Amino acid sequence: MSAKTIDAILNKALAGEDISPEEGVALLEQTEPAAIEDIRVTADALRREQAGEIVTYVINRNINFTNICEQHCNFCAFRRDAGDRGAYWLDWGQIEEKATDAVRRGATEICMQGGLNPEAKEKGTKEKANSLSYYQKLIRTIKDKFPQLHLHAFSPQEVQFIAREDDLSYSEVIAALREAGVDSMPGTAAEVLDDRLRQVICPEKINSATWLEIVGTAHKLGMPTTSTMLCGHIETPQQQIGHLRSLRDLQQNAGDRGYPTAITEFILLPFVGEKAPAPLRRRVGRDQPILADSLLLTAVARIFLGRWIPNHQPSWVKLGLAGATEALNWGCNDIGGTLMEEHITTMAGAQGGSCLEVSSLQAAIGEVGRPYAQRDTLYRHLK
Numbered sequence: 001m002s003a004k005t006i007d008a009i010l011n012k013a014l015a016g017e018d019i020s021p022e023e024g025v026a027l028l029e030q031t032e033p034a035a036i037e038d039i040r041v042t043a044d045a046l047r048r049e050q051a052g053e054i055v056t057y058v059i060n061r062n063i064n065f066t067n068i069c070e071q072h073c074n075f076c077a078f079r080r081d082a083g084d085r086g087a088y089w090l091d092w093g094q095i096e097e098k099a100t101d102a103v104r105r106g107a108t109e110i111c112m113q114g115g116l117n118p119e120a121k122e123k124g125t126k127e128k129a130n131s132l133s134y135y136q137k138l139i140r141t142i143k144d145k146f147p148q149l150h151l152h153a154f155s156p157q158e159v160q161f162i163a164r165e166d167d168l169s170y171s172e173v174i175a176a177l178r179e180a181g182v183d184s185m186p187g188t189a190a191e192v193l194d195d196r197l198r199q200v201i202c203p204e205k206i207n208s209a210t211w212l213e214i215v216g217t218a219h220k221l222g223m224p225t226t227s228t229m230l231c232g233h234i235e236t237p238q239q240q241i242g243h244l245r246s247l248r249d250l251q252q253n254a255g256d257r258g259y260p261t262a263i264t265e266f267i268l269l270p271f272v273g274e275k276a277p278a279p280l281r282r283r284v285g286r287d288q289p290i291l292a293d294s295l296l297l298t299a300v301a302r303i304f305l306g307r308w309i310p311n312h313q314p315s316w317v318k319l320g321l322a323g324a325t326e327a328l329n330w331g332c333n334d335i336g337g338t339l340m341e342e343h344i345t346t347m348a349g350a351q352g353g354s355c356l357e358v359s360s361l362q363a364a365i366g367e368v369g370r371p372y373a374q375r376d377t378l379y380r381h382l383k
């Protein structure tokens with residue numbers, strides 16, 4: 001594609017129009033440094049217009065309550081079978097202790113997700129031993145003591161797991177989780193919303209339509225979600241753009257139908273394969289993400305999605321803090337959270353670490369010469 005055509009696509013985005021999937025693919029296929037720099041500059045300008053100069057961060061803590069999981073995703077180094085070395089299942093006291101520590105360290109958010117553990121059914125409350133009651137007890141363990149914490153919890157895959165185990169609808173599960181105290185849901189388990197690809201990387205996971213249905217149902221019920229993409233493995237530019245298009249359509253649909261909430265942010269999650277299962281690792285042929293590829297996709301995601309989803313976040317766990325800081329020049333307006341502990345990517349061999357102090361996040365933002373602000377999970381600035 002000629003430089004003139006790339007200019008036309010970028011000008012279209014700068015004029016506030018949606019670019020087409022074909023135009024998005026054309027941007028992703030650029031290899032000339034000058035064209036890539038034009039894409040970066042456009043993404044940065046759109047970031048300024050759509051999200052402003054301030055770079056935000058959130059003080060949060062991850063709690064991954066178990067790594068025992070019935071599924072076997074081909075990129076996952078976190079999962080274990082019950083009884084395996086390294087398998088764990090946090091008890092109620094450990095969960096409460098982690099939440100207490102998070103509050104002591106200034107957290108406003110707990111992000112809680114875990115493996116799909118069929119034995120959860122047995123751990124539900126005595127009155128009703130089903131999976132939902134186990135998840136409700138997880139929520140109450142945190143929210144009864146710390147009602148002020150924003151609980152960002154349970155992926156669409158976990159919603160489907162509970163619904164399947166207890167023979168409930170997705171709406172019933174989401175409404176019950178919200179009633180118990182979940183404030184928003186992570187848009188994880190999306191990986192790449194392309195069923196042929198999902199058959200290779202996560203064959204047991206919910207398909208694309210189910211992911212979209214559950215997230216759309218959450219929005220309809222007033223439960224905000226985030227959105228993510230697992231990139232940098234065996235997906236094509238067409239599949240990357242197809243994924244972004246599905247997110248854009250979902251967000252537009254939430255607006256068209258007047259849903260009370262929608263997607264709050266987009267997070268790019270580059271694949272870390274060092275300790276991932278061998279077949280996919282061998283196919284990908286490297287252990288760590290290629291920063292340049294991640295940055296180009298970061299910029300194209302801003303150009304393709306920014307009008308509809310204005311908040312874009314890189315993953316410092318996967319890219320390292322230096323890589324995430326660089327992403328602030330490629331369309332991102334947020335640097336993520338302190339996390340306090342991170343298991344899923346760290347177990348895959350990520351080199352970014354599993355906890356960052358607020359001062360490190362602030363210093364990283366300072367390096368790109370932009371002001372910073374602490375935010376809550378829903379992107380409201382905090383003093």
Ligand code: SF4
Nearest residue numbers: 069071072073076079
């Ligand atoms: S990615 Fe999630 S669902 Fe897949 S194996 Fe790992 S823990 Fe289980």
